[in-house]
Amino acid sequence: MVKKKILITGNEALAEGAIQAGCLFYAGYPITPQNELIACMSKRMIEMGRVFIQAESELAAINMVYGASAAGARSMTSSSSPGVSLKQEGISYLAGAELPCVIVNIMRGGPGLGNIAPAQSDYFQATRGGGHGDYRCIVLSPSSVQEAYEHMFKAFDLADKYHIPVIVLGDGMLGQMMEPLIIKPTNHESQTKNQKPWALTGCKGRKPNVVKSFFMAEGDLEKFNLKLQDKYREIENKEARYEGLFLDQAQELIMVAYGSMARIAKQALLNLRDKKLKAGFIRPITLWPFPKEIFGQVVRKNPKVKFLVLEMSYGQMVEDVKLAVNGRAVVEFLGRSGGGILSEDEIIKYAKSI
Amino acid sequence: MTERIIIAGAGGQGIMIMGKVLAEAAMRENKFVTWLPCYGAEVRGGTAYCMVTVADKEIGSPWIDLADTLIIMNNPSLLRFKNRVKNKGFVILNSSLVKDSLKGNFLILKHDFSDIASRLGNIKIANMAALGAYAAKKKTVKMATLLEVIRNMAKGYKQELFGINKLALLSVSK
Incomplete structure (x- = not known):
């Protein structure tokens, strides 16, 4: 791949970044102002021989991401504000099961259906967990088309490193605007073939792996939650930018x-x-x-x-x-x-x- | 140099592609550029406008409050954007469809772009005629670069597509 400069929307840059970062599975449901992202994925993921699913709903999409991530694939979904609200149950489960994934939210006006104009009104939802339970997602906020592309690499890497959902939080202006994007040669894909020994890949010849967010035995959930909190403290200490x-x-x-x-x-x-x-x-x-x-x-x-x-x-x-x-x-x-x-x-x- | 342009008209007039051709040309000339589209939920016939900023330094907001140049392709767009151009700014009006007049201290250029396009054989290329008129006056990008961009965009389509767009682009710029 040679270095090239192209004029591209933020949404397309996010999609292209995800593809170059080794995203193997995408599921989503269309919504303005992030439609260029899902449209780009519907073409490019098929070209690359990877999985693209236009799900029947946002809920279905996020739960498909749960499944694909549990199977060890770099997985993502994307939507805009009202659609991301619908995904919150799934995001809580992903956090609880410590599954890596990337969720792009190209924010629009709210509350409710709001409108399709750019806004930044989902900051609380993104940074405070959003769904139920004591959890956090790493949240990245690109401010240019170039950064939108580059943040996707970072997002997948952080998700895999910490077994955590990572939200890339943009707004309708960033998603829809076009700017020149410089695509540099990268060997990132080789880095994405990291081993995921915890993934559900068929247990022939080894002990079965378990991926779950359900801890009923006395003391188990508290123990698990303390482990999660330790992880969050580590992220706070190392990853703020x-x-x-x-x-x-x-x-x-x-x-x-x-x-x-x-x-x-x-x-x-x-x-x-x-x-x-x-x-x-x-x-x-x-x-x-x-x-x-x-x-x-x-x-x-x-x-x-x-x-x-x-x-x-x-x-x-x-x-x-x-x-x-x-x-x-x-x-x-x-x-x-x-x-x-x-x-x-x-x-x-x-x-x-x- | 920072040139902020608002291009406005109706859905179907090729407003977005006008901005894209200009933005792509600016990129090819190694300038900083942003393009921001705005349109309603409706498509053909609804309001459509885009904002293009071309500069020789990093661009902050792609959103334009007050433009250096307004390109107005229909009457409702004039009513909507007539207060969004700077004093002494440049205004291009498609007089085929813009019937109201504009008062103020502006440099105004009027051409019947839709009629010119019809005479060339396709009313859809009024957008390129207006873009050509803009580039000839303001010289934000070179005409040769615009031609290169539309030649590239027309690749894979019918042969005559580039030819007719080229004719439109040069129609009022000589």
Whole structure:
């Protein structure tokens, strides 16, 4: 494979990334604004001799992913907000059975059926488990078409490493926009042939494997849950990621945003810096684990720093920022959702007012 | 250089592909580019618009509040977007379908693109006529690159597809 540059939508980049990362099984059900993803998979997975299923529902799709993952295949599904809500039972079971898989959510306006405009209003659902039970999913948030492609490799690797569902959380703008994507040669596929000794591959000549999320004997579930919690602590310690700008000096204002919103925020930030405002920028790349550490470091550089959290929601990630800041600095919030997208001018005007 | 363009018309007029051809050409010229589509749940006849940003540096938002250029292919789109262009901005109107006038400090270019396309033999290529008019005036991308893109896109289809699109693209640009 040679290096090439193509103009492609975020949704198609996610699909192509999944294919290059060795995804062997895809099941999904169409929904706007992620349809280019499933459409691309329906063509490319067949071309590659892999499995593509347009399931009869979102519930069926996520449970097919459970089955394929239990059999050892790199598996994924994708949907948009209302469809991802339908998958929550399955995601809880995948977490409980410690099965690796990737779930893409290209968020749209809510609640309910909402609309098909871009939004970031599923942050709580993605980062707090979403389904029942004490569990977490790793959540990655790409903010460009290039990153959408690259995050799929990361998502499958993390899923296999920690036996955990990984959510790639984008929004309708990222999914539908086109940007140039540079595809570099990779030998990633060879890395995906990792052994999964726990998988249900037929037990001839060995002890049967068991994949389940049901622990009825006294004490078993608590023991299992403590093991899960240890795993989550390890992930929190090792996997938090962010992009920072101008954080090496003390700043008066730090803008915090993720995904598509971060692109607009970054533009506003550079504009404000041109006007001599001392401002920096944090873009969480993993939403869970949330990159808490950097917030403390920023406050230590200037205890009077103010944070401005920008979201395409009415305030979800801002709660994680407040937890990370832990009362040591002022945290302001500005957000729009349901079809409205904050403009650079709105951000600049608000930033100047605080 | 940052050029923000909103292209608007009705579903079926080829609004999305206009933006895609422009975006692809910009990419081939190694510029930064984003393309963002917006359309209703309806397809043919519904509102359709796309936003293309071409720049020589990294692009923040693909969403455009105020455009440098508006390309308006039907009357409802003019009513919807007439306040979304910068002072002294560039506005291209398809006068075959745009009947209302536009007041303000703009550079306005009017051509009956749909009629031109009909005379060339296919009303569907009004989009390429408008794109050609845009490129000839603004020179955001080279005409040769646009031709290269449509030649590439037409590959695998009927031979005459490239020819008629080429005619349209060059129809009002000379």
